[in-house]
Amino acid sequence: MPESMDAIILKDVVKSFRKRTIRGEYTTFKSELLRWLRGQRQARDATLITALRGINLTIPKGKTVGIIGRNGSGKSTLLKLITGIYTPTSGDLQINGRISALLDLGAGFHPDFSGRENILINGIILGMTRAEVRARMDEIIAFSELGEFIDEPVRTYSSGMYMRLAFAVATHVDPDILIIDEILAVGDEHFSKKSLAKMMDFKRQGKTIVLVTHDLSTVERWCDLAAWIDGGYVRRVGKPSEVTAEYREAISLAEAQSVAFTPPALTEGGGALPQVPADVLSSEGPxxxxxxxxxxxxxxxxxxxxxxxxxxxxxxxxxxxxxxxxxxxxxxxxxxxxxxxxxxxxxxxxxxxxxxxxxxxxxxxxxxxxxxxxxxxxxxxxxxxxxxxxxxxxxxVSASEDEGVFRPPHRWLVEAGPEAQQGLPFAPGATPRVEVG
Missing domain, CATH: 2.70.50.60 (abc- transporter (atp binding component) like domain)
Structure with missing residues (x-):
């Protein structure tokens, strides 16, 4: 059977959560016990919350895909389905390759264990052997730049230190697919540049990257594809510049109409933007x-x-x-x-x-x-x-010490002004010049 050219395939994926609300009244342990013995179970109101309403999405191998959408639209739920934290209520989900994820800050870290111990634990959770983790331990520690703090409990870490350790582990376990949920927004400028360089190295290696972010300029500059999720549906997939432009237009229209931005996953109406099934997804053309x-x-x-x-x-x-x-x-x-x-x-x-x-x-x-x-x-x-x-x-590779992006063809000319020509050994009427190619 030929190897699939797609890293992630979702077909008609639905994810629902059951929300139960106990009737508000004061009770005691004795009254609850008596009620239970008499078989009088307390009535509960069950509400089904559908976060994803039939997702159809294919992410090709080696592509960087940006997921955009309002808060509550289902983006993080989608990532948790892909990473295996959630299972679909219905539909098919296929993953081809080892996944590493950066979701909640410090997720998977034990607060009382040291950074070094958490590297070992997380590496094993992500599918590596103990020997493989130990072989990469020094490289991970060096990338995280935690120094002597690596042997301190992670509960003593700042949010930036958490992020650096989580990013170092996730990107050094040799994943085929990297999932990121806004975590790169944490950290100083130095580490942000370092993280971006690591991500670019991932792209050059042909790794698949799925990024959830509200930074539309990052999606436009950095991603190969963009997917807009709204109300639990994939509203649009395509060229990042086109998808983000349509998203901005829809948000501007909703704001102009003073429509409340209710989380669409929790309402039937879907908030400000209409619910559009994903029947117009971009796909590979002829x-x-x-x-x-x-x-x-x-x-x-x-x-x-x-x-x-x-x-x-x-x-x-x-x-x-x-x-x-x-x-x-x-x-x-x-x-x-x-x-x-x-x-x-x-x-x-x-x-x-x-x-x-x-x-x-x-x-x-x-x-x-x-x-x-x-x-x-x-x-x-x-x-x-x-x-x-x-x-x-x-x-x-250039021997030039110029700075910037490109070097246009050019020449240098140094000319003497009219006042400076008097007394200089130039022919009368000539403009003295020094030309540098």
């Missing part, structure tokens, strides 16, 4: 991007390049069915996920005719001009029937 490779002008594969080198990005694709409206898009990203450049065949009026069933899209760059650093190029095939994309990570 053109599938199978992989992207960076080569030199002669077709030799590259991972490290220089700023002045001629490059070629080759995207291997296949076509299944009609694809009259296909648009190929390329996006150059920095290590932190920022888009540095983006274009497409549609924007540049490139005519695509007679698409082969299997082909190679070649994107030729005469001079990249980027300064030293880590980058990635994302190639996407978009159509009305769905999207498909893949990325290629690479490093630019």
């Amino acid at each position: 053109v599938r991007i199978r992989g992207v490779q960076l080569t030199d002008a002669q077709g030799e594969a590259l991972e490290v390049v220089s700023p002045e080198q001629a490059l070629e990005f080759r995207a291997d694709f296949s076509v299944e069915g009609a694809c009259d409206d296909v648009d190929f898009e390329v996006r150059l990203q920095a290590a932190d996920g920022r888009t540095l450049y983006e274009t497409s065949t549609r924007r540049e009026a490139v005519v695509l005719t007679r698409m082969p069933t299997h082909g190679i899209l070649r994107f030729l760059v005469e001079r990249l001009g980027a300064l030293g650093g880590d980058y990635s190029l994302v190639v996407s095939a978009r159509s009305g029937k769905g999207d498909s994309s893949a990325r290629c990570a690479f490093r630019v």
